[in-house]
Amino acid sequence: MYYFILEPTRNNSDKLFTERAKDLSRQFGIASEINQSSPARSAGELTQIALMKNYSTIVAMGSENHINKVVREIMKAGANHTCVLGIICTQGSSMLFEKWGFRRPEEAIETLKQRRISKFDIGFIEPDIYFLTSAKIEPKNPVKFNIAVDQWSAEGIITRAEISSNLYILLERLIKEKSVIRSALNIFGGKENSKYEHSIFKGKSVRIETIPKTSVYVGTEAVTKTPVLVYRKLSGLNIIVKRDRILSES
Amino acid sequence: MKQQVGTIVGSSVHLTGAIKDSSDITIFGSVEGEVSSDQKIIIEESARVKGPIKANEIIVSGLVIGTITAMQRIELNQTGAIKGNIDTKELLIHAGASFIGKCNMPDRKDKNLGEEKESFSVEVEPDDLDDSDKEIAEEAEKK
Numbered sequence: 001m002y003y004f005i006l007e008p009t010r011n012n013s014d015k016l017f018t019e020r021a022k023d024l025s026r027q028f029g030i031a032s033e034i035n036q037s038s039p040a041r042s043a044g045e046l047t048q049i050a051l052m053k054n055y056s057t058i059v060a061m062g063s064e065n066h067i068n069k070v071v072r073e074i075m076k077a078g079a080n081h082t083c084v085l086g087i088i089c090t091q092g093s094s095m096l097f098e099k100w101g102f103r104r105p106e107e108a109i110e111t112l113k114q115r116r117i118s119k120f121d122i123g124f125i126e127p128d129i130y131f132l133t134s135a136k137i138e139p140k141n142p143v144k145f146n147i148a149v150d151q152w153s154a155e156g157i158i159t160r161a162e163i164s165s166n167l168y169i170l171l172e173r174l175i176k177e178k179s180v181i182r183s184a185l186n187i188f189g190g191k192e193n194s195k196y197e198h199s200i201f202k203g204k205s206v207r208i209e210t211i212p213k214t215s216v217y218v219g220t221e222a223v224t225k226t227p228v229l230v231y232r233k234l235s236g237l238n239i240i241v242k243r244d245r246i247l248s249e250s
Numbered sequence: 251m252k253q254q255v256g257t258i259v260g261s262s263v264h265l266t267g268a269i270k271d272s273s274d275i276t277i278f279g280s281v282e283g284e285v286s287s288d289q290k291i292i293i294e295e296s297a298r299v300k301g302p303i304k305a306n307e308i309i310v311s312g313l314v315i316g317t318i319t320a321m322q323r324i325e326l327n328q329t330g331a332i333k334g335n336i337d338t339k340e341l342l343i344h345a346g347a348s349f350i351g352k353c354n355m356p357d358r359k360d361k362n363l364g365e366e367k368e369s370f371s372v373e374v375e376p377d378d379l380d381d382s383d384k385e386i387a388e389e390a391e392k393k
Contacts, residue, residue, distance in 0.1 A: 152267025152283060156260070173262055197278075199260035202271070 002032035002086065002112065003050035005043055005070055007062025014090055018061065020105040021088065028113050032059075037066070047073035051083060057240070059086035059112060064094040065219040068131050075122055075130035075236060086112045086240040094219075095133055099241065111242050122236035123165035126229045131218045132237070135230060137161040137210065142173065144211045149203035156199075163206055167232045171199040206230045256289075261296045275305070277312070295329045308338075 002025070009015040025032050033055075037043040043060070047070050050058045060070035067087055074085060087100035088108045094101075102108035123131045138160050146155045149169065160172040177183045177193040186193050209227035216224050256274035259265055263279040274290045277297040285291060286304040293299055297312035306321045310330040318324060320338040328346040336353045343349060 152265055152269050154259075154263050154265040156263040156279070171260065171263070173260065175262075197260045197262060198258060199263050199279075200256070200258040201269075202257070 001055050002030050002057045002059055003046075003053070003055040004032055004034040004059045004061060005046045005050070005066075006034065006036040007043070007066040007090075008036060008038060017090065017105055021061070021108055024105055024109040025112075028109050030109065030113060037062075043069040044073045048077075051077050055083065057084045057086055057112075057115075059088065061088040061090065063091040063219070064089065064096055064133055065221055067096060067100075068133060068218055068221075071122065071132045071237065072128075072130045075124075075233070076128060084115070084117055084238045084240060088112075112240055114240075114243060116241055116243055117238050118241045119235035120237050120239050121166040122233045123163065123167070124231045124233055125216065125218075125224060126231075129218065129223045130233070130236075132165055133219065134162050134164040135223070135228070136163075136217045137208070137214050137226065138217065139210065139214045143214055145171070146209045146211075147171070147201075148207040149201055150205065154199075154201075158210075161208060163208070163230050165232060167203050167206060167230065169199075169201040169203065169206055171201075173197045204232065256287075259297075261294075293330070 004022075004025070006018055009018055022034055025034075035041075035046050037046055043066055047058060051074070058070060058074065060067045067089060071085065074083060087096065088102060089096040089100040091097060092101065102111070120132065123135060125131070125135060137158070142157050142159050144155070145158050145161065147153060147169070156171070157173055158171050159174045162170045162172075173196070175195050175197055177186060183193050207227060207229045213225045215222040216226060216228050256276065257269060257271045259275075259277045259279045259281060261278040265279065265281045266283055268284040268286075269275065269281070270286045272288045274292070275285060275287045276292045276294065277285070277299060278294045279296070280298040281301065283301045284304075285299060285301065288306060290307045290309070291303055291305040293308070293310045293312045293314055295311045299312070300315045302317045302319070303314060304319045307323045308318055308320045309325045309327065310318075310332060311327040312329070313331045315333045317335050318332060318337070322338070323340040323342070324336055324338040326332060326341075326343045326347040326349060328344045330344075331348040333350045335351045336349075338353075338355060341353060341355065
């Protein structure tokens with residue numbers, strides 16, 4: 001049995017996609033209960049209900065924020081469930097769209113029906129925040145940071161930091177040309193007056209601190225403030241994925 | 251979401267401790283501690299590393315203070331400087347580079363030295379080299 005948790009639709013095309021997906025799930029013979037989250041009953045509460053009713057599959061349909069809320073509740077339930085997550089991401093700008101974005105509702109329902117399952121790492125921020133995408137720190141001005149990963153630590157200045165669920169860490173700093181003369185020369189020479197400098201690391205646990213304290217976002221939701229301790233739950237969740245495509249040589 | 255991206259230490263980052271990666275490591279900033287990779291380590295011009303380095307291949311364009319061990323090859327570029335011992339099969343030092351230390355090439359069997367002597371080591375101090383040294387080296391190469 002499938003338990004669909006839909007996000008309230010934001011525009012007409014989303015509404016059409018959702019309605020078509022509902023119809024198709026019946027046509028494809030998927031036994032399901034379809035619910036839409038609302039201020040009265042949040043996505044988290046609906047997930048708890050689905051877990052209580054022992055549904056084998058919970059399908060989260062909507063934006064990255066909505067999907068992360070469902071993931072969070074499933075992960076909070078811990079090892080007490082054997083539930084599989086189905087995802088239909090409707091937010092084109094999300095990194096989830098690449099894997100779980102569907103152009104046509106038929107494609108989405110077919111993928112859910114085929115039920116090809118893969119295990120995914122889930123990011124975890126203490127005390128109880130789980131995420132499938134990434135946690136971001138995006139201060140308005142450059143901030144000093146201190147990061148401790150496994151056996152090493154580092155310090156420096158960042159304008160953005162992103163920690164993905166499999167604990168790839170991206171630190172970004174925007175460096176602007178301070179000298180007016182050089183800036184002018186750069187403009188005439190067709191060069192940029194600012195450049196991004198990146199650091200990329202990976203680890204098993206990350207502690208990141210900034211001075212001053214900065215908000216940590218999952219999607220567009222501010223979940224906590226620095227300092228944060230981030231872990232990964234290896235193969236933490238079973239998720240339905242698209243079937244592989246066989247590409248022809250031509 | 252799994253990708254094979256190596257480690258990159260940005261130029262404004264100061265890192266302390268041991269970093270290890272199965273893929274490439276590129277350093278632009280400063281590192282104090284052991285750096286090891288199963289593949290390639292690139293020390294860029296702006297980088298300063300204080301500590302031992304181990305990898306399959308190592309390219310140095312910045313400053314390294316410590317022992318360098320490469321399974322295959324070490325390349326020291328024009329802007330590079332090494333203060334420490336080197337252990338490698340292949341070594342390439344570009345003109346203008348600075349190397350102070352001892353080089354050990356364990357697999358190198360120099361015919362002139364005979365089969366018994368399996369390791370080849372040389373100590374180089376930049377100030378010790380003069381034109382006569384270069385002539386001797388050239389003559390030895392011709393032989």
